[in-house]
Amino acid sequence: MYSYEDRIKAVKLYIKYDLSVADTIRELGYPTRNALIKWYKEYKEKGDLHTDYEREPKFSREQKQKAVDYYLEHGRCIRRTVRVLGYPSRTALMQWIDKLAPGQRKVRITHGDMIQFSEEKKKDAVISLCTRDTSAAVIAEEYGVSRACLYNWKKQLLDKKDENSMVHSKKPNLPDDKDELQAELESLRKQVHKLQLEIDILTKAAEIIKKDLGIDRQNLTNKEKTMVIDALRTRYQLDELLEATGMAKSSYFYQRKAQTQPDKYFMLRSKVRDIFNENRCCYGYRRVHAVLKNEGITCSEKVIRMIMSAEQLIIHGKKKRRYNSYFGEISPAVPNLLARDFHADKPNEKWVTDLTEFQIPAGKVYLSPILDCFDGLVVSWSIGTSPDAELVNSMLDEGVACLSDDEHPILHSDRGGHYRWPGWILRMDTYGLIRSMSKKGCTPDNAACEGFFGTLKTEMFYGRSWEGVSLEQFIKELDCYIRWYNEKRIKMRLGGMSPLVYRRSLGLVA
Structure with a gap:
């Protein structure tokens, strides 16, 4: 019998947390499976459970009266009545008789009609019970008593010591510290x-x-x-x-409920994937966040980082290795005028240049760019299959063509032979450019240009298979990347704008 509060608590727990019947019973410790299903159906149909609970009787009045009549008409034997009718229990039948036929139930008394056994007879029965090679029911039938009566005699006549000495136990005796x-x-x-x-x-x-x-x-x-x-x-x-x-249990049920809720970042996930794929799969979470901010979408950088981690939007890189291109002195070196100060207050004030190599199955490709320290814009670049003087000369001629008459930037390079041969020195003097060089074998002195090469190769070259790509196709792909780098690739230090967009915002270019 369960109260209204217990029943309504079980039903609401089952509905609220969407548990199975077995889980609900395990949580509460009650009721039976059929009872919970019955309560749930009642609550679903009526919206509530009834407060007055009356259990339907198992046997009708006609069945009770039939059992009592059979008992009275057939010798008033309770055992026979239960065996013939198949119901109820002996205790229940005695209660029915006392209620429907008061004073008619046959009562056995300890003296008079009941058979009395002597102490010797009881001892014989107990000995037969303890030394039996058959069931206790057979012994009880032989002496005309019940099994319970036999065991009561045994309990009265024998103490534990005698019982242990008479009964042959197949199990070994436990030691005295068996409880421990x-x-x-x-x-x-x-x-x-x-x-x-x-x-x-x-x-x-x-x-x-x-x-x-x-x-x-x-x-x-x-x-x-x-x-x-x-x-x-x-x-x-x-x-x-x-x-x-x-x-905590509350945290568990909260997480279960949260897992069934729709993803609130569904639209944002799609947008982040599109931005990442459209920008050559080389934007980290900061640049993706900047793009979204420029488009008017407000969200946290932590959310972008979480989405990119869950979507496996990873920028592939390559382990760095030490590289040294120094082959000896050709002409006297010039001082390092930049001294690792790559900050410029205006365009065409400080330029940096260097030469890098790309090795693909089809052969080798070389890139020679000039970068403006003002905003990282690639002022000019040349691409070829041979690192000769023509490669750097054409780059310098194209870069100088962008200068006005009053602009004479410092052009910083390493101590490579391309920047120390007489032809390069003559061009620099003719154009009025100021030479600056790094220390011997010290790449950090030209960190601005080396950083550009690292970004370029990480975003465009590493992590991709160039099998089956010709040299012409690779040169075209490299040229497209540099144009995209100048026009569209945003930089965080420029406020989330690309170099050309940044210059347009300052009114430096049309």
């Missing part, structure tokens, strides 16, 4: 169960969320813990799973 041994055995069973639970949690974590088996289960997120618990609910109780993972 049983307690220790139970403790070991609990420890084994706990260890098995921990192993199963780690195994499921490795299987479902791809975690390493050595991970601390306490360091899992609540979402990951919920996934592991749901996978083990059929084998363990919820309370012990929550205790083993260190998770």
